[in-house]
Structures are given as structure tokens and as C-alpha cells.
Amino acid sequence: MIDRARLAELFERERRNFAERNPRSAAAYENASHLFGRVPMTWMNKKAGGFPLYIHGARGNRVTDIDGHEYIDFALGDTGAMAGHSAAPVVDAVGHRIFEQGGITTMLPTEDAEWVGAELTRRFGMDVWSFSLTATDANRWAIRLARALTGRPKILFHSYCYHGSVDESLIVVGPDGEGMSRPGNVGAPVKVTKTSRVAEFNDLEGLENQLRHGDVAAMLIEPALTNIGIVLPDPGYHEAVRELTRRHGTLLLIDETHTFSAGPGGATKAWGLEPDIVVIGKAIGGGIPSGAYGLSGELAESILARDDLDLVDMGGVGGTLAGSPLSVAAMRATLEKVLTDSAFEVMIETATVFTHGVQRVIDEYRLPWSINQLGARAEYRFATPYPRNGTDAAASADGELEDFLHLYLANRGILLTPFHNMALMCPQTTIADVETHHDVFEQAVRELLGR
Template identity: 70%
Template structure:
């Protein structure tokens, strides 16, 4: 029996040996990916974007083709894909309605980039309004840009300089969001923050998720234009709101004259209208990206009627030319066509119901395996998204969630799964369901996951 049990309830020496074995097996299974990585000397970090180096095995899998919930790499290995582009492919890879809409736009109608509107944009805006309850929408190419532009608008309309976020939140590469609560309880720049234009504590305030007292203290300064938050933290691991917390956030922001932005980019998994609709929330702004374009780059932000009127009634704000809100490719005909097809034909109300049902099967099965192994772990579900955590009970704040990370254990599980044809989100132990994900796909994950634990705990 193992004798050196530490965090996570596993023998660390055995974990190290198994991880070394699995990494060696990964290298043997992926010679073409390894060669492609070695040849990529003209790419910064050897990858198209540096976060692609976040992998458990030393180099990334190189994709050859993907369709629905399946992916094949250049070595011919097939995968059940629970990563789905870290939400970008929540509609499944290359869904047929999106392929048809983009093909028609490019091949038949033309005009990939015109800087002119299409009638379809108004249709998309109406559908987003139906889903999220906000009447006025504008488009970007990423959720990061949607957040950046919303922040600028709210600073303008309030005359206040600061933005408040939750510790260990994720809002893309928004400068103002890279702030955390330090061990001494004071705000500080998040570790690894690259090239910050200024000290983030000058632009931002921070409070822990699920901490209304902390939020109230920060808002009492009277200088916060907006609270930018995910209704549930996701990118530090799923942290769900406690009962009454989100209602308390809305009450406090109104009390202090502060706008509320719900970033639904990842929490869109909660349902057709994200957590905003699923949980009956009433933000002033919703930002979203990734999934709504069916894999084609797009982002959007929606404004309340009151806020839209306040902004358009300000002739001193340059919303048309060089005022800092907008981009030449934003709202282009291709991304609009893809978004229309995704919302109308792929990520429908019925599709979400099926995705959430499959995710519930995933969550229930993982709990059964973990309980059977008597591990001090937990499982969190956010609609079509599920994650297993190396802590029980599940963390209630971003700082707690960061503190229960276990890179070695996470890497072992990820490589073990990849070597047996199951792909998880590389940043955490998160599985996302798309409309094509089946109960059989879930069963395959659970079979391999149980085997991984069996080898580790024997």
C-alpha cells in the first residue's frame, strides 16, 4: 500500500513514476506532432499562440481534422473532445449550418470584410436580446474586446476611473482584470502579468467571489465605474455562487451607482441565455464571445436601454471615429453569418437541454468514481460544463481555487486520458459538452478515468 500520501490523497512518488511513463508513451504515440513542434522555429514559442504550450506532455497535439465532438491529430490518433477549443467549439467542431452559412457568404455573396452592415446583424442582435434580456447589441471579434470596450463606455458614462473584478477571474487579456487578493488581504498584480501598462491597483479594485462584505468595502470608495464579473468563476476552476450572492452583488452595485457587467463567455454553458437567463440575473451589460460564432471569431456586448440612451445622448463621446471603441473587422459579414447560424440552428434551446443532460450524466458518474476511491475531491457542474476538483468541499473563492491546484496530478490525468483518446481542457480538469457529445463518449471518459485512478491508488 502507498505510504507517502499528501495533497489530493495520492502517493506522490507513484504519481511521479506514472507521469513519467505516460509522457514517454505520449512521445511514442505522437512522432509527427513532435517533429512539427521541433520545426516551428519561426513561431514565437513554437506555436501560433503561446498559451498552446499549456500541455501536460512537453509539446502539443497537432490537429489534422475535427468534426462534432471528435478530433484527429496528424499522427492519426482519434479523440473524444471534451475541450472543444476551451468553449470556442461549444457548438461542436464545424457544425454543418455554420459551414453552410460561411460558405454561402464567402463563395456566393462575397464580401468577407466590407465595414458595412448586413441585414443579418439585426437578426443576431434580436436573438441575443431574446436570450439575455438586453436590448442594444454591438459586435467585436473577441470577448476580450467586448470587455475592453464595455469598460471604456462605463468609465465614460460614470466619470469614474476604476473597475472591480473578482480575484482569479478570467476576462481574457483585459489589463484591468489581472489583479488578485494577496496573502495579506491586500490587492496586488496577478503573478506573471506581462507588460502591464501601469500598476493594476491604480486602475482596479478586487474582491473575492462570494464575499459581499469585501465587495461592499471596495465599492464604498465611490470610484468604481463597473463590476466586471463572471456569474460563476470558470478559468481558475469552476466556483459556483452561493445562495443570495449574485442578488447581493446586484443590490450593492445599484446602491453605489456602479454598473454591472456579466461576462458570459464561459458561463454561456449554463443555458441558451447563459447564467443571466438561467438564474434570473439583471446586469447592465452582458459580454460574450467564442461559442456564439460556432468556431468563427466573434464577440458581442449588450447594453440596457438606460445605458444605451445615456451613451448616445452624449455628443462629447466619439462613438463613430477614433474614440477607442471599435475595430475595422468587428461585425464583419462572415462572423455575423456564422453567429446567426449558430444561434438559430445549432446552440438552440433544445440543444442546450440535451447538452446539460449529458453533462449531468458526466458529473454523476465522476462523483461515483471519486466516492468509490474515497478521494477528498469534488465535482462542480455549470450547465453543459463539468469539472472535478482536488478538494472537498469545492472551493468557494478564486483564491481558494488557485490554492488547491495540483499540477502533477492534473498532468498525469491529462496525459493518461490523451494517450487513450480523450481530450480535456488543458488549463484544468474541465469537460464541456457540445450537441454531438453522447452518453457513450462520457462512458469512455469514465472508463479511462477510473483506470487512471486504479493505477494510481493500487
């Protein structure tokens, strides 16, 4: 339905407007000669406008840039700021730790850590917890424990999953139906098929074929794919995954870092899942680097009883700054006072309004698009029906159209997650903010269709 010549013309207009609106950001990017790729982290180069916006400040669901523009932020640090930017209880807890108590990092425990562990147990059901600074590290350490427990070498993933920069996870289903390195994988230490197996999301036959090899220590999954659109499970899929993994002696690791949006206990609690290990990161620290993995008591006892494993010094399951007083204080404040059960109710209600509004536009203009919701987050995809697996979701991507919509929205004060069309609600997001998005989104659609 999209006239590509018209799309290109509109996109160039939006790029010109972006450059005119943001001269200070453009200059800052041009002058950043001592940064790899001109940015602090290379993924900041996902920039539809030709250069990234430079932040001046952020509070709640609002971001201001150095050119003085304010944005309604639906990106929220790609989930890292799901509690809202600089939530007051988190700022207070961090300030108390730094200025009054002292001790940002000490390699000594605090009493807050037990509170956080108990709260994570209430939410996700795992008996004991260990902390990290990122979900990527939590995944890496959980994978090591799974290999030690089972004596098996390989980890099984869904194609086009997202588990941070875990080496083993960068595997997709190739044209022949077997695993291959994900396109763009940088400097893989070994061929990924030596460490990993892969199956399509919602493909139970393909999953069982991989488990039959008998070499899979653990299956590491997102309950719904979240970084290639929101790909939701078919009815009964997770029950079958749990039955198959148990039958084949494979541990089930669930990464809730993005699916935490499903509710206060993530999809694990919302959908009644039964993992052996749960990983979570980003949002639980309210913006302060934080992550955690939780184990069943039985698995923890099995690991701790092993005298051949170094769990204290150089065994590969810890980092110097992990579980620091600062990080743990931020986690406690976030879980106790910000991302509460009642906050999730409001966030999910707001996301439902977002979803219905986007669906109305899709229906009214008869667009071949679709939208899925996962609790407090929603994402539209340029396909209908919504893809059921990662490979089909990847094939539905339209970089030109995505860049245009992101830029059009940004020029009118709205930010989506730059990697895809994800909108996340935080406790401060209002229905009025959502309606503002819908007005601008519909305006963009009308211009695209020449109406």
C-alpha cells in the same frame, strides 16, 4: 492519498507513451523555429506531454491529429467550439457568404446583424448590441463605456476571474486582503491597483468595502468563476451583488463567455440576473471569431446623446473587422440552428451524466476531490468541499496530478481543456462518449492508488 513517487513513475511512463504515439507532432514542434515559443499562440505550450498535439481535422466532438489518432474532445477549444467543430449549419452559412454572396469584410452592415441582435436580446435581455471579434475586446469596449457613463476610473473584479487579456482584470486578492497584480502578469501598462479593485467571490463584506471608495465605474463579473475550476455562487449572492452595486452607483457588467454553458441565455437568464451590460464571445460564432456586448436601452441612449464622445472613428470602441458579414453570418447560424434551446437541454443532460459518473468514482475511491457542474460543463478539483472563492480554488491546484490525468486521458483518446480539468459537452457529445471518459478516468485512479 497520492503516493508522489508512484505518480512520478506513472507520469514518466505516460510521457514515453505519448512520445512513441506521436512522432509527427513531436517533429512538427521541433521544426517550428519561426514561431514565438514554437507555437502560433503561447498558451498552446500548456503541454503535459512535452509537445502539443498537431491537429489534422475536427468534426463534431472528434479531433484527429497528424499521427492519425482520434480523440473524444471535451475541451472544445476552451468553449470556442461549444457548437461542435465545424457544425454543418455554420459551415454552410460561412460558405454561402464566401462563395455565393461574397464580401468577407466590408465595414458595411448586413441584415443578419439585426437578427443576431434580436436573438441575443431574447436570450440575455439587453436591448441593443454591438459586435466585436473576441470577448476580450467586448469587455474592453464595455469598460470604456462604463467609465464614460459614470465618470469613475476603476473597475471591480473577483479574484482569479477570467475576462480574457483585459489589463484591468489581472488583479487578485493579496495576503493582506488588498489587491495585487496577478502572478505572471506580463508587461502591465500601469500598476493594476491604479485601474482596478478586487474582492473574493462570495465575499459580500469584502465587496462592499471596495465599493465604499466611490470610485468604481463598473463591476465586471463571471456569474460563476470558470477558469480556476467552476466556483459557484452561494445562495443569494447575486441578488446581494446587484443591490450593492446599485446602492453605490456602480454598473454591473456580466461576462457570459464561459457561463454561456448554463443555458441558451447563460446564467443571466437561468438565474434571473439583472445586469446593465452583458458580454459574450467565443461560442456564439461556432468557431468563427465573434463577440458582442449588449446594453440596456437607457444606457445606450445616455451614451449616444453625448457629443463629447467619438463613437464613430477613433474613440476606442471598435475594430475594423468587428461585425463583419462573415462573423455575423456565423453567429446567426450558430444561434438559429446549432446552440438552440433544445440543444442546450440535451447538452446539460449529458453533462449531468458526466458529473454523476465522476462523483461516483470520487466516492467509491474516497478521493478528497469534488466536482461542480455549470449547465453543459463540469470540472473536478483536487479539494473537498469545492472551493468557494478564486484564491482557495487556486490553492487547490495540483499541477503534477493534473498533468498526469490529462496525459493519461490523451494517450487513450480523450481530451480535456489543457488549463484545468474542465469537460464541456457540445450537441454531438453522447452518453457513450461520457462513459468512455469514466472508464478511462477510473482506470487512472486505480493505477494512482495501486489497486
